[in-house]
Amino acid sequence: EVVIAEQRELTGLAADAVERLVREEPSAVLGLATGSTPMPVYDELVRRHREEGLSFAGARGFLLDEYVGLSRDHPQRYRRVISQEIVERVDWPEEQVLGPDGLAEDLPEACACYEQSIAEAGGIDLQLLGIGADGHVAFNEPGSSLASRTRVKSLTAQTREDNARFFDSPEEVPVHCLTQGLGTISEARHLVLLATGEHKAPAVRQLVEGAISARWPATVLQLHPHVTVLVDEAAASGL
Numbered sequence: 001e002v003v004i005a006e007q008r009e010l011t012g013l014a015a016d017a018v019e020r021l022v023r024e025e026p027s028a029v030l031g032l033a034t035g036s037t038p039m040p041v042y043d044e045l046v047r048r049h050r051e052e053g054l055s056f057a058g059a060r061g062f063l064l065d066e067y068v069g070l071s072r073d074h075p076q077r078y079r080r081v082i083s084q085e086i087v088e089r090v091d092w093p094e095e096q097v098l099g100p101d102g103l104a105e106d107l108p109e110a111c112a113c114y115e116q117s118i119a120e121a122g123g124i125d126l127q128l129l130g131i132g133a134d135g136h137v138a139f140n141e142p143g144s145s146l147a148s149r150t151r152v153k154s155l156t157a158q159t160r161e162d163n164a165r166f167f168d169s170p171e172e173v174p175v176h177c178l179t180q181g182l183g184t185i186s187e188a189r190h191l192v193l194l195a196t197g198e199h200k201a202p203a204v205r206q207l208v209e210g211a212i213s214a215r216w217p218a219t220v221l222q223l224h225p226h227v228t229v230l231v232d233e234a235a236a237s238g239l
C-alpha cells in the first residue's frame, strides 16, 4: 500500500499503526528507526502517551542499526537518540529497548546475539523504516544481499556525507556500523516506511516501481506481504 499525503497526515498514519498494535497487544515488539524522517512520529507518540494514555510499559523495542565505536553518551549513538526521542519521554522501561552493540569487543558475536534477542522476543511486529537517497534501508547500502542478516558494514562516502550534519565535523562520522540485514528486516510482520522530500524521489520510485535488486536495497520490500509506504508529494514525484 502506498499513501501519498502531507507530512502531518503521514505522521498520524504511522502513529496510528503503532498505537493500534500497542493497544491491542501491550507486549508488542516494535522496530525503531533513526534518521530525521521518523522523529515527528515519535513526537506524536509522546503526545498520545501524555494526552491519551498510550502506554509502552509492556512493549519491547529493537533498533535497526548502530554506529560502531561511539561512546555510550555520544549524542549520535542511535540507542541514545532513541532514548531521547521516545523511550525516556514515555513509560517505556529502558531495558526493554535494545540496539546492536556498537561498543562490543567482538562485533560479529554482538550481531549474532542481537539476532537471537529478536528471535527470542518472537520477532518484530511492526518495523518503522526510513530510506536513504541511494535506496538504503537501515545501513544496508547498495550491493547488500537481499537475504543479509545483522552484520558489520562500512558506510559509503555518500551516507557519511549525508549524516555529517549530525556531527561536529565530517571526520567524526564513524566508518563502520552494525545493521540488521535485509533478510532480518523482511521478517518483521508489518513494515511502515516513511519518506519525505524531493531528494528521496528516485529511491521511492525504485522502491515502488523498480526491479528488485541489491542495487536499490529497498526494493526487497516488494517481496513482503504487508508494507505501508507513506510518502509526501515531493518524495512521490517520480512515481
Ligand code: GLP
Binding pocket: 033, 034, 035, 036, 037, 038, 064, 065, 129, 130, 131, 132, 133, 136, 137, 138, 139, 159, 163
Ligand atoms: C540513515 C539511517 C537510516 C535512515 C536514513 C535516512 O543512514 N541509518 O535508517 O533511513 O539514514 O535518513 P533521513 O530520514 O534523515 O533522511
